[in-house]
Amino acid sequence: MCGIVGYVGQRPARPILLAGLKRLEYRGYDSAGLTTVSDGGLATVKAVGKIKNLEEALEKHLPEIDDGSRTSVQGIAHTRWATHGEPNEANCHPHFSQDGTIALAHNGIIENYRAIIQWLAAKGIVYDGENDSAVLALLVGYFYHGDLGEAVREALSQVDGTYGIVVVSSKHPGVIVAARLGSPLVIGQGDDEYIVASDMSAIIEHTNKLIRLDEGEMAVITPDSCVISTLANEHVDAEVEEVAYTLDMIEKGGYDHFMLKEIHEQPEAITRTLLGRVKPGVRGIHLRCLENGFPEKVGRIDSIKILACGTSWHGGLIAAMLMERILRVPVTCEQASEFRYRSPFLPPNTLCIAISQSGETEDTKAGLKLAQDLGAYTLGVVNVVGSTIARMVDGGIYLHAGPEIGVASTKAFSCQVVALSILNLGLAEFMDQRQPLPDGQPRISDADFDKIVTELLALPANVQRVLDEVSGPDGVIDRIANEYLYLDPEKRVKCRNFLFLGRGYLYATAFEGALKMKEISYIHAEGYSAAEMKHGPIALIDEKMPVVVIAPQDVEQSIAYQKAFSNTKEVHARHGRIIAVVSHGDTEIRRLAEWVIEIPKTVGHLTPVLVMTALQLLAYRMAVLRGLDPDQPRNLAKSVTVE
Numbered sequence: 001m002c003g004i005v006g007y008v009g010q011r012p013a014r015p016i017l018l019a020g021l022k023r024l025e026y027r028g029y030d031s032a033g034l035t036t037v038s039d040g041g042l043a044t045v046k047a048v049g050k051i052k053n054l055e056e057a058l059e060k061h062l063p064e065i066d067d068g069s070r071t072s073v074q075g076i077a078h079t080r081w082a083t084h085g086e087p088n089e090a091n092c093h094p095h096f097s098q099d100g101t102i103a104l105a106h107n108g109i110i111e112n113y114r115a116i117i118q119w120l121a122a123k124g125i126v127y128d129g130e131n132d133s134a135v136l137a138l139l140v141g142y143f144y145h146g147d148l149g150e151a152v153r154e155a156l157s158q159v160d161g162t163y164g165i166v167v168v169s170s171k172h173p174g175v176i177v178a179a180r181l182g183s184p185l186v187i188g189q190g191d192d193e194y195i196v197a198s199d200m201s202a203i204i205e206h207t208n209k210l211i212r213l214d215e216g217e218m219a220v221i222t223p224d225s226c227v228i229s230t231l232a233n234e235h236v237d238a239e240v241e242e243v244a245y246t247l248d249m250i251e252k253g254g255y256d257h258f259m260l261k262e263i264h265e266q267p268e269a270i271t272r273t274l275l276g277r278v279k280p281g282v283r284g285i286h287l288r289c290l291e292n293g294f295p296e297k298v299g300r301i302d303s304i305k306i307l308a309c310g311t312s313w314h315g316g317l318i319a320a321m322l323m324e325r326i327l328r329v330p331v332t333c334e335q336a337s338e339f340r341y342r343s344p345f346l347p348p349n350t351l352c353i354a355i356s357q358s359g360e361t362e363d364t365k366a367g368l369k370l371a372q373d374l375g376a377y378t379l380g381v382v383n384v385v386g387s388t389i390a391r392m393v394d395g396g397i398y399l400h401a402g403p404e405i406g407v408a409s410t411k412a413f414s415c416q417v418v419a420l421s422i423l424n425l426g427l428a429e430f431m432d433q434r435q436p437l438p439d440g441q442p443r444i445s446d447a448d449f450d451k452i453v454t455e456l457l458a459l460p461a462n463v464q465r466v467l468d469e470v471s472g473p474d475g476v477i478d479r480i481a482n483e484y485l486y487l488d489p490e491k492r493v494k495c496r497n498f499l500f501l502g503r504g505y506l507y508a509t510a511f512e513g514a515l516k517m518k519e520i521s522y523i524h525a526e527g528y529s530a531a532e533m534k535h536g537p538i539a540l541i542d543e544k545m546p547v548v549v550i551a552p553q554d555v556e557q558s559i560a561y562q563k564a565f566s567n568t569k570e571v572h573a574r575h576g577r578i579i580a581v582v583s584h585g586d587t588e589i590r591r592l593a594e595w596v597i598e599i600p601k602t603v604g605h606l607t608p609v610l611v612m613t614a615l616q617l618l619a620y621r622m623a624v625l626r627g628l629d630p631d632q633p634r635n636l637a638k639s640v641t642v643e
Contacts (some may be wrong), residue, residue, distance in 0.1 A: 024543020097141020289395030359387020
């Protein structure tokens with residue numbers, strides 16, 4: 001999940017590489033390094049920590065790498081999220097061949113690197129470090145006999161694992177070799193120049209013309225050519241596409257942090273997810289994945305398996321409950337990281353839905369591949385157009401949420417819930433045609449269909465209402481965040497633990513609320529079904545324990561509210577400090593709560609979107625008040641492309 005950028009062209013490479021790294025820093029920020037090629041040599045600067053440290057080191061060493069007369073127009077750079085080896089300068093990329101003429105930056109994991117170390121030692125190349133990427137650079141150097149592309153191809157044939165790599169050599173000015181398997185790489189095409197990067201955020205400033213490397217492909221790139229082939233040396237015709245992203249989408253736009261910007265972008269993002277797919281007063285869903293090709297592959301759907309990780313898993317849990325209720329087939333949501341290592345049984349006619357914001361989540365890709373091998377039909381719910389999962393599946397839904405730069409997912413979660421709600425409606429109609437229920441009734445009535453569509457279309461305005469009412473310096477979120485912190489110079493935490501409780505669709509929402517608190521503010525938090533509190537967690541409740549009770553009513557008048565009210569009384573009786581998320585006008589739970597966050601009513605399965613808008617802001621404010629960077633929480637990276 002590191003960030004890679006490479007440049008070859010006519011312009012000075014160093015500022016382009018550095019700017020690209022800044023765009024990619026959300027992918028890793030343990031260390032960073034940059035290598036340029038000029039005058040038959042390689043010049044490298046590395047630094048531990050964030051990109052600003054590399055920038056300072058570059059300024060310090062600039063006379064050594066660029067005296068003005070030999071400005072390099074070629075180079076590679078890397079920002080690291082540590083896997084093998086601690087974050088230090090020795091483990092920082094780029095890494096080099098034994099003779100120092102070849103430099104390589106790598107994202108992924110070389111699983112057989114220990115065996116390669118032993119093999120290289122027998123050839124007289126000794127490595128006593130702990131970094132798998134450094135071993136790969138040595139391997140490329142061993143196989144180099146005058147052709148850099150062939151050296152990379154031969155080295156990768158010896159590798160077990162995943163990689164996205166860029167390689168340069170002082171013996172090949174004007175050439176970059178790139179290859180991928182499991183870790184994404186895209187190539188931006190400019191005027192007599194190419195930029196290679198882990199994702200388009202490092203490219204979009206320079207060009208909107210994009211070439212996507214597919215799994216098992218490599219490219220040999222010069223300023224005026226990009227030749228793509230498989231690792232088996234079969235030619236691949238490069239497809240150039242124009243992407244719709246703009247530079248404004250990956251700028252902060254006046255907000256202090258990307259996370260805050262992306263929280264406030266949710267009304268617009270949800271609107272894009274809905275656009276063209278649902279219409280008021282129309283019984284029908286427009287989804288290309290259920291219209292083009294997919295129906296011919298599917299005779300019937302007898303079970304559904306949802307695969308996801310992290311926040312996407314929470315969105316999948318909500319969808320699983322909704323789908324099972326409406327579609328009347330067994331639906332389960334699995335953590336892909338566990339599913340891939342089981343021996344799962346998939347009944348015939350299973351539909352597998354993979355959810356991933358990036359479309360590159362390694363465990364989800366592996367779980368999806370396993371489901372395909374077991375004969376499942378597959379759909380993807382992803383945000384990044386052209387990502388690996390989008391290309392693996394039989395069909396899918398793009399979220400159209402726009403770039404999400406903050407490590408903690410916000411608008412992608414909301415758009416996932418919306419997209420899965422639309423998919424549920426579409427599948428209900430699809431299955432009514434292919435496999436009617438025994439009583440001949442539709443899986444969802446016209447009245448319920450209209451209600452869901454009405455609430456979907458109202459959701460952007462309802463999210464905006466939450467943002468308007470709870471955020472800002474005088475809003476309830478800021479007041480709650482201040483209540484639970486000592487704002488002294490040591491920034492000690494007043495409450496070191498939080499409990500999040502919810503039932504029904506809000507059970508998964510409790511998980512997501514706790515996750516946001518943990519990953520952004522570093523405060524321990526756990527999400528539970530409110531009913532499960534009595535089976536253990538209630539022992540933790542005392543006058544110092546904040547308990548976020550997620551208990552808004554919905555327009556369906558679910559029984560879950562009354563159950564949640566009973567659970568809230570149990571917390572109150574034990575003097576827990578209750579923060580209640582309730583509907584406007586609530587008169588029962590608010591009597592028990594120390595703090596109340598109000599949201600509008602909507603249908604049950606969309607309520608989590610409104611709840612999480614508020615809880616995302618709460619986690620954000622807790623982090624900021626503690627002096628933390630919510631965009632780059634420690635030990636985390638945006639896209640988990642390695643195990």
